[in-house]
Amino acid sequence: MASITLQNLVKKYGDGFPAVNDVSIDIDDGEFIILVGPSGCGKSTLLRMIVGLEDITEGELLIDGERVNDKAPRDRNLAMVFQNYALYPHLTVYENIAFPLRLAKGKHSEEETNKRVQAAAATLELTEHLERKPANLSGGQRQRVAMGRAIVRQADAFLFDEPLSNLDAKLRGQMRSEISQMQRRLGVTSVYVTHDQTEAMTLGDRVAVLKKGILQQIASPRELYEEPTNIFVAGFIGSPSMNFIPGQVENGKLQTVLGELEIPQHKLDKAEGKKIVMVGIRPEFFEDAKLVDEAKKPLGATFTTRLTHTEWLGNEQYGYMDFDPAPEVRDLLNSLAKDLDADELKPQIVVTLDSASRIRAGRDAELWVDTRKVHLFDPETGNSLTRDPEAGAALTQEAIQDRQDEIEAARSEANASGQQAS
């Protein structure tokens, strides 16, 4: 168990390009931190710097307050789960899990090694596979062996490098919840790299969003979702992505391609002096106007439009409409699309509708949008104009409190079962 402190970490390769640029994160003891971002954002490099597989160009890395910049990976007492599992194919599952214990020669007796391996195998339901070779295991089992190797040695922290990306969707969901429960049960500090935002949102106590080696925002999943700091974070978090449309403030109202939107005055004030702002509206802020409660309707804005097509998914449906962005914001939208790994952002608005809605493509439809929740962004810097740092901090504080409660509960449960057993 340990806290990890990253102070202004920089990683430069031979060509001088900073793959990781001035990243500072304080990771608490027992915290589950996610590093997320599009490919090439430096998240894996950062993880490898923590574990010691990449040199640190500048900055300080502290584990429990002790500087470890120059320590070899084996002296950092961290456990890592690799994307390709990195199992030793010539060893049995048992020996794979026992490998770290065997390396620490003389520290563990044969009996203790056996006990620890059996305990790890039991936790991961691998007991019946202990004598098999990795080549004969399924993807999910290999994944579990890789985790077994990490938990057997009581490392100070777990580091995960996209551990689920080789599994199929169903198994991924299952392993995700197993990792989450295991982390809470062991209460061990964890850093997890992923590009999958579902993993980021569900696993993390706090999520660090990176873009081109620069830390954009680190906050609880809820804060990222509700109070994103800039247009990149807003677009990256959430699926389908947030819609960005240009808007102009006129006569106390917002003029957009959706028509005139009446938004709360305190938000409008923030856009004071801007000729044009980017309006961020999540797909789920929209609804079929017919299905909106009459009491709620005045809190948003209603407009008429025509959808190009709809997708019915059972629990909800997606509607799509095209729009033609003003030239001033076209560049911003395109560069945003590039940052988010898309080729070119089609100027399109996605709306999420109730599955009961009868709105179909090609006909006039009346939609309602919850204007209380819209975000406004500065089109030049991309920064959020409407972010409320206090509300955001409160959300992250809640998450930290939740974490402490959960670890507490897991520990007292473990104690209780331990007492029963003895």
Added chain:
Amino acid sequence: MRASTRTEKIWWTVITVLVLLYALFPVASIFATSFKTPSDLTSGKFLPTNWTGQNYEQILVGSAQDLFLPALRNSIGITVIATFIAVVLATLCAYAIARLNFPGKKLILTTALAVSIFPVISIVTPLFNLWRNIGLYDTWIGLIIPYLSLTLPISIWTLAAFFRQIPWELEQAAQVDGATSWQAFRKAIVPLAAPGVFTTAIIAFFIAWNDFVYGISLTSTEAARPVPAALAFFTGASQFQSPTGAISAAAIIVTIPIVLLVLFFQRQIVSGLTQGAVKG
């Protein structure tokens, strides 16, 4: 994989039997001939009328002993040394090619390929003259050097291909698990690389063991003459008797190390081929 049908199975069996017959018939024929008496050689029958060990006697303890035994010693010594040097050099070279990016990497591979397709016969004469001038003619080293030119290129290519498949992440995983660099290499990489090295060693051994052109051109006495070349100097008891029986017996004897080698390292070779990827 879908289950093959009955007819398909029959066809595969037929083809397998045909290929086996084609490949093994000469061996079986030589084996049978090695047990024939000289008078039996022209009988036209496949099996000897009287099984006799006199051919083996002749080359091991009899009149041809002085020709065969030194040749066998030369063959074993030269081939083992050439194989050992080739494998060590090729391992280092292939490791660098698979792991590192350095200028001239392509050049090394292309040169190796060019050397291996260069016709042996065209360099034998210049080599003969050169070796005589610098005193390497009819020595072990005089054969080991040209054998390296035969075995090194193919060893480099085989090992480089093999090393590229090794997941080097394992080395890093071992380091995180608490290993030193050397431990990581020895415990995670060597066990994976060993089958490839064995396979390469066997291929290199075959090539050097089977060489005839260098063996006959660059030697003149029993000081360095290997078995394939020595076989050409066998004579019958009189000039009217052909030494076919003795040659056959010698051929069988020199095949034995190859068979033993393959049998001995079979497990390693097979495990090298079937290890399976680490990815899911």
